Amino acid sequence: MSENRQPPRRSDGTRAAILRAARERFAADGYERATIRAIAADANIDPSMVMRYYGNKERLFAAAAEFDLRLPALTGVHPDQASELLVGHFLERWEGDETLMALLRAGVTNPAAAERMREIFAAQLVPVAERLSPDRPQVRAGLVASQILGLALCRYVLRLPPIVAMERADVVAWTAPAVRHYLTGSVTETAEVGLQVAGDAGQVD
Known part of the structure; x- marks a missing residue:
């Protein structure tokens, strides 16, 4: 049997x-x-x-929350074009993946979700930053993440009206220069710009 x-x-x-x-x-x-x-x-x-x-x-x-951000390699791409491609890519990802948006929303209040978001960005964004500039890629990737995540929070979670109303091309045009500086710029350039702005503000006609 x-x-x-x-x-x-x-x-x-x-x-x-x-x-x-x-x-x-x-x-x-x-x-x-x-x-x-x-x-x-x-x-x-x-x-x-x-x-x-x-x-x-x-x-x-x-x-x-095992996400592949599918970031473009950007190897050999001009910094201006690289930043535009990166911002546009993230906009497509935020708008096309509800689970990724759920992770973003949860990351605001939930420690486990926040930790997972940090791991994803560290593992996938740092190598992209390193390919564009070997100088402090972790810092550069962190600054890019601050720009990208802040944009996503304002546009898709907090839904600030002026940011929500912007066309995607306008979002890229406004955001890409900051991302480009984070990826390839220097602290010296930032300081020089800041001093110039301060000097212009102090001038009296």
Whole structure:
């Protein structure tokens, strides 16, 4: 008589189903409103399975937030064009990926989401900055991130009316020069510009 055996557990398939459901649920509801129970229902599994594989919602979110920003290499591209391409690329990513937007929103208030965002930008943006300038690429990437993330918060989360109303081409035109300076400029150039502005402001006709 043959023994009754449980079918082999397809852990990889289960994990994939959980992550797929989690990304969709986090994108639809945001981090705070999404629940383990809802994600499990979306994946058609018991909530205990989600807890078994990921432990809690923070760990699940961190695992689900495995994003490839698909940044352009920018090798051999002129700095002016590189900054325009980079800003335009990020606008497309923010507008085309609801899960990435969910991570951005959650990162404002949730430490796990903020840490995941930092990891993503450090791992993917620093190499791009290093290819354009080997001088302090971590600092340059951090400054670019401050510009890009600040823009995303104002345009897509806080929805400041003047920023929301701007055409994409105008956003690129206004933002790209700052990104170009962060990628290839120097502190000396910044200081010289600041002194010139201060001098002009102090002149009296």
